[in-house]
Amino acid sequence: MQDKSARVNDRLYQDLARKLIVELKEGKYPVGGRLPAERELAQQYDVSRPTVREAIIALEVQGFVEVRVGSGAYVIQLPGKADIPGFDLSAFEITEARLLFEGDAAALAATQATDEELAEIAGLVDEIARENRDPKGQEKADRAFHLAIARATRNSAIFEAIERLWDLRNTSPEAALLHEKARTANVKPVLEEHTAVLRALEARDPAAARDAMRAHLAAVLDSLLFATEDKAVERARDATRAKRARYRAVAG
Amino acid sequence: MQDKSARVNDRLYQDLARKLIVELKEGKYPVGGRLPAERELAQQYDVSRPTVREAIIALEVQGFVEVRVGSGAYVIQLPGKADIPGFDLSAFEITEARLLFEGDAAALAATQATDEELAEIAGLVDEIARENRDPKGQEKADRAFHLAIARATRNSAIFEAIERLWDLRNTSPEAALLHEKARTANVKPVLEEHTAVLRALEARDPAAARDAMRAHLAAVLDSLLFATEDKAVERARDATRAKRARYRAVAG
DNA sequence: ACCCCATATTGGTCAGGCCAATGGAAAGCA
DNA sequence: TGCTTTCCATTGGCCTGACCAATATGGGGT
Numbered sequence: 001m002q003d004k005s006a007r008v009n010d011r012l013y014q015d016l017a018r019k020l021i022v023e024l025k026e027g028k029y030p031v032g033g034r035l036p037a038e039r040e041l042a043q044q045y046d047v048s049r050p051t052v053r054e055a056i057i058a059l060e061v062q063g064f065v066e067v068r069v070g071s072g073a074y075v076i077q078l079p080g081k082a083d084i085p086g087f088d089l090s091a092f093e094i095t096e097a098r099l100l101f102e103g104d105a106a107a108l109a110a111t112q113a114t115d116e117e118l119a120e121i122a123g124l125v126d127e128i129a130r131e132n133r134d135p136k137g138q139e140k141a142d143r144a145f146h147l148a149i150a151r152a153t154r155n156s157a158i159f160e161a162i163e164r165l166w167d168l169r170n171t172s173p174e175a176a177l178l179h180e181k182a183r184t185a186n187v188k189p190v191l192e193e194h195t196a197v198l199r200a201l202e203a204r205d206p207a208a209a210r211d212a213m214r215a216h217l218a219a220v221l222d223s224l225l226f227a228t229e230d231k232a233v234e235r236a237r238d239a240t241r242a243k244r245a246r247y248r249a250v251a252g
Numbered sequence: 253m254q255d256k257s258a259r260v261n262d263r264l265y266q267d268l269a270r271k272l273i274v275e276l277k278e279g280k281y282p283v284g285g286r287l288p289a290e291r292e293l294a295q296q297y298d299v300s301r302p303t304v305r306e307a308i309i310a311l312e313v314q315g316f317v318e319v320r321v322g323s324g325a326y327v328i329q330l331p332g333k334a335d336i337p338g339f340d341l342s343a344f345e346i347t348e349a350r351l352l353f354e355g356d357a358a359a360l361a362a363t364q365a366t367d368e369e370l371a372e373i374a375g376l377v378d379e380i381a382r383e384n385r386d387p388k389g390q391e392k393a394d395r396a397f398h399l400a401i402a403r404a405t406r407n408s409a410i411f412e413a414i415e416r417l418w419d420l421r422n423t424s425p426e427a428a429l430l431h432e433k434a435r436t437a438n439v440k441p442v443l444e445e446h447t448a449v450l451r452a453l454e455a456r457d458p459a460a461a462r463d464a465m466r467a468h469l470a471a472v473l474d475s476l477l478f479a480t481e482d483k484a485v486e487r488a489r490d491a492t493r494a495k496r497a498r499y500r501a502v503a504g
Numbered sequence: 505a506c507c508c509c510a511t512a513t514t515g516g517t518c519a520g521g522c523c524a525a526t527g528g529a530a531a532g533c534a
Numbered sequence: 535t536g537c538t539t540t541c542c543a544t545t546g547g548c549c550t551g552a553c554c555a556a557t558a559t560g561g562g563g564t
Contacts, residue, residue, distance in 0.1 A: 061314060070527080104355075302550095321557075512559080532539075
């Protein structure tokens, strides 16, 4: 061990892991690039190979590298990059994903929801109406409505995926801005669309539930595209037309 | 190594770290309590001491334990449910969510995929065939096939949601176990199902792509339910029948 | 009751060995 | 010539055994 004096009362693996993280930050190894081999790092830093392994495990657990047996340790994420999931997602992408996935969830919920859950969803429709009348209304009831339907699928993987898409609306700056812009323009949840979803659920009709949910979210998408349109002129109109074609081709 | 059959193609330290996390969650060691010594854990789990150290480092980096030299590893925080996304999800839930969502993604990909992307997907079908012929084959090409289709939607929110569902297969212990059980029973990706998906994509037919993808994932679900069935008798059969009814009602 | 010392226990790191997995180059075949 | 297969070097994975530093514990002395 050459630089014992530079150690800061830490264990060796922590010292080495810290050094490797600095190198990652400096861009010494690009994303997708491979770290030197254990044997090479051990020689380079004058430590034993198990100590190198321990340091690399520390990087691995933090998600900076992935280890491929027989091949090496590859950089999958640089430290310090925006760790906020969905940072670069657009409102369009999020809402389109919701359109497809929440349609399916509504269909499944139509076959699985209990009477108590349907009553809860009906109560949330009433609360959306109340929020619409409040000038300072937020979207809590709207979110709760969608998540109650996802919960009624009785599939936690579906629920988590949809909850996560809702959370992404706030995480993605672009999406949060655009939704705020739509809200400022007084775009509110349309009660008739929510009621149509509720009716289909109560009728236990999966296809109608899917269609109603998708019609609702297509309208949300339209309002977002409308909010986008007044940001540019001809280019935005063409892009909007193409985007509308996407989800209509799939959602029917 | 006592329970090699329960290993899920992970490295030993990850296997052991997962087991220790389970014990932490079960409250076997309270906050402030001390884990058994490295030598003791090595004996108990029939692994070497360096392997124990690696597992404990993984816990340490995640903030669950703190290591005091000469004293031991002390619990400073118990893993919460929120710390390991999908820890409690079942293989059924994950696969059912994939069936619904990947069906939609395939439909959208049929309208958006470039020729290059379709060629890549075709190459991955070939690679799945190659993996199927290898007795020690893994599922890398299968995963890549599904993610390539999700990528071809050109919607990062859809891609991330589907990638996350794939990752959950390994995070959820039950799902990882069940998939390993299916693999041990020589359940392999069925090439005709993948080819049918590819054909529908190449035909740019969204409805066919959705149907083909859902047929494929329904077969995966069936194989998982089959793997489940031999765990119990009458109760499992009834539960399985009910589970099959779920996704058939929605997927058509 | 408090302090000191010796010993046992703990984690830290190393060296060396062997095996499985991977990737690239070379050889073989059509 | 191009494709496939085989071989080998390199890679990580895990183990055994050794020794050292740090800590905890128990016993003895004041």
